[in-house]
Amino acid sequence: MKIIIDDKEYACREGQKVLDVARAHDVDIPTLCFNPLNEAMRPAGCRLCLVEVLDGGRPGLQSSCSLPVSDGLKVSTKSRAVYDERREVTELLLSEHEQDCRNCPISGECAFSELCRDYDINGVSVCAECPNRKEGCLLSRGVLCIGPITYANCDAFCTRRGYPCEGCHSVMVNEDLLRFGLAAFAKADFHKEEILEAARIFSYEGVKVLDKVMKQEGFK
């Protein structure tokens, strides 16, 4: 029996699921609820292993961990529909997540944070976690705080205690988020170079993007 994944043929046996065949041949399909140590345990709950059935079965998106193989079944793991759906699922999972871990600087082994990166789900700035964002913002008091342009997930530890953010989790690399964050500096009286110098303490990539966005925005 043979199935086709992403235009390539793979041999398989009766009773296998599409995910098993993909895993056996190193075809990348993300999963969170599937437990490789316990093959029987596949609640098909995380919806991340979705593939698009193109031929030989009911057309549309189906979870590959529960989709049985049948001769001639043709699926795609990379179609636009698959990408969009997985991205949405990841975002929905994140909205339920206890802590915003998207910006974790240490992890690289966490499947979930990897998913967020793969599907380009961006982080939030320190302001989102800062209790002073409405009243008593350090910037409005003339203190140079780079919280608006740096990644959070510290629960705004420093700004919460009246100490300006120094960006341990680095300056954001997403242009839209930086543009949004830079608006916070519009009312504060800081020179472009001052902001860049403060941003440089723990960041490199982000500072390059920041510099570019500042130029576009005509920051002085």
Add this chain to the structure above:
Amino acid sequence: MKEVNIHVEHLTRVEGHGNIILNARNGKVEKVMWEVSEAPRLFEAFVRGKPYHQLARITSRICGICSIGHTLASLKATEAAMGIEISAQSQLLRRLAIHGENMQSHILHLGYLVSPDLFGVGSVIPLVKTHPDAVLSIVKLHRVANEYSDAICGRTTHPTNLVPGGLHKSPSPVKLRKCREMLLDSVDTANAVAELLLDNAGALPDFSRETEFIALTSEEEYALYDGLIGSTDAGTYPAEAYESVVNEFVVPHSTAKYCKNKRESFMVGALARFNLNHKHLSPMAAKWAERFGLKAVCHNPFMNNVAQLVEFVHSIEDSIAIIDRLLEDYKDEPRPRITPKAGRGIGIVDVPRGILFHDYTYDENGICVKANCVIPTNQNHNNIQHDFEAFAPTLLGRPEKEIELNLEMLVRAYDPCISCSTHFLKVEWKR
């Protein structure tokens, strides 16, 4: 006699990566070596071109254990370079900060890393079953130390509250009183842990090799935050002379530099501080030193563990005394304003693992143009090597596992922070 070949690659229960090599044949040691294999850290290059107020933030990251010490040494260097005076109250608060870190680091080392050797087990995990009360007491003391550091420094590690010229914000008197209460409450626990370690101190090998001890020393106090560079061999030196005291040099088998002064090597750390400053110990700490048989000048490197315990008790007692002094006349001091100035400054602090030097040069805009940091573990590597050479031959008659354990315990006694000690080395290729 049979051959002994020991190669411990990446010794456990220390911070960072180091290896032990021992080859012996016919009762003779052919090679015994302490290798440092940690990658270079490059911090002295990172800080070049950075403004003065960022330096302590960056160099604090040299270490996650001694971050308070690095911050203080860095601030002292910056303040010395720019001629900044700090208030008496800030000086006392900074002394509290260093006590907090000393407590954090010593209890971590003694409780989690050394005690398994004393109880003859592989890690702290089995102790949870056999000695649950002791482990809980250790965790409690660690927590007190963390909360105390947090209250003074703004964070448990990588402090935000310590800035050039003093403190960002003085901790409130309520916070200080809370710390005092917490410290007072921990005295009994500390005594109980000390009692337990005393019962098991017999596991520490009896080995002595005469060496030089170097630490901060002062006429007035058990020097941690301030003082002169002191040596058991050569009296005192001013801060400016530090380069001629540490005499850093490079060896091929180590990414960390080695040091020596009057002899082939010297030791820094709690034992060095005890040997030089024991007169100024608090009463309870002095009592514990006596009960453990710790007398100056002690040349047994394994007694560094005991000296750490003695210092832990001293830090509790001295902290309480300092808080009492502070509360007599406590002010909410504003954050200091600083005008940068060109100059060179050296900052010295005695941190948990020994004497730490930061040396910065600034230009007239307060931008760092040159930096040098000499980390305590650097200064100890050479002494560890010489201890190995003296200690290994005395062990040869024993089973290989036991020799290995003894050598590991020796390194651990120094409480090395290996990753902090590495620097960039210029590699010369020979083809």
